[in-house]
Amino acid sequence: MNSSVRNKLITLIVLALIVVLAFLFGLDNxxxxxxxxxxxxxxxxxTSIALSNSEGVTGQQELTRMDITEHPYQLVNVWASWCGICKTEHAFLLKLHDKGIPIVGLNYRDNTAAAINVLSNDGNPYSKVISDPQGKLALELGVIGTPETYLVDADGQIIKKLLGVINESVWQNELAMYFDGEIG
Known part of the structure; x- marks a missing residue:
């Protein structure tokens, strides 16, 4: 192989690597x-069946919209055990739960045993978990992917939709005011 062909091949490989790395960086961001x-x-x-109750025990408790409107404001968090980004968000949701923030989970297109396993092993930030194995409720909501979180008021009105991870910054900038009594 002459040096001209070798140099072109090396240049092509380097350019391909740059494109792949840029794509991966963009996807991660x-x-x-x-x-x-x-x-x-x-x-x-x-009307749906609860994935589990707050103790993590499976049951046949029926849930309706009334179950997600018990507080002036609550979060409805769409998640799944297979969702890697949901795992990133989970620790922050547990902190919110510990502060008394009402969060209802919507378990989206998931294996029931895997979802219960996640909640048992990693902690359960949800007061209730709606089981949505076929994604019918998620479709009606307009879910694009996981995680998604909806801010819902006591009248059942969706105030905000957040697509992506809730972290401290997102919490402070978009949601905290609803739970600190600043909006009424």
Whole structure:
């Protein structure tokens, strides 16, 4: 192989590596970015079975929209055991739970045993978990992917939709005011 061909081949390989690395970097940043949109719509009416109760014991408790409107404001967090980004968010949700923030989980297109296993091993930040194995409720909500979180008021109105991870920054900038009594 002459040096001209070798140099072109090396240049091509280096350029391909740069493109792949740029793509991976962009993908990672997109997954860590949270998009917030203001909503003016009702949370859909639904009837579903609870994945587990707050003690993590499976049961046949039926849940409806009334179960997610018990507080002036609550979060409905769409998650799944197979969602890697949800694992990133989980520790922060546990902190919110410990502060008394009401969070309802919507377990999206998941294996029941795997979801219960995650909650048993990693802690359960949810007061209730709606089981949505076929994703019907998620479809009605307009879920694009996991994690997504909805701020829902006592009237069942969706105030905000957050697509991506909730962390301290997102919490302080977008949600904390609703739970600190600043908005009423």
């Amino acid at each position: 997109k997954q860590q970015t949270t998009t917030v949109s203001t909503q003016q719509r009702s949370f859909p009416e639904f």
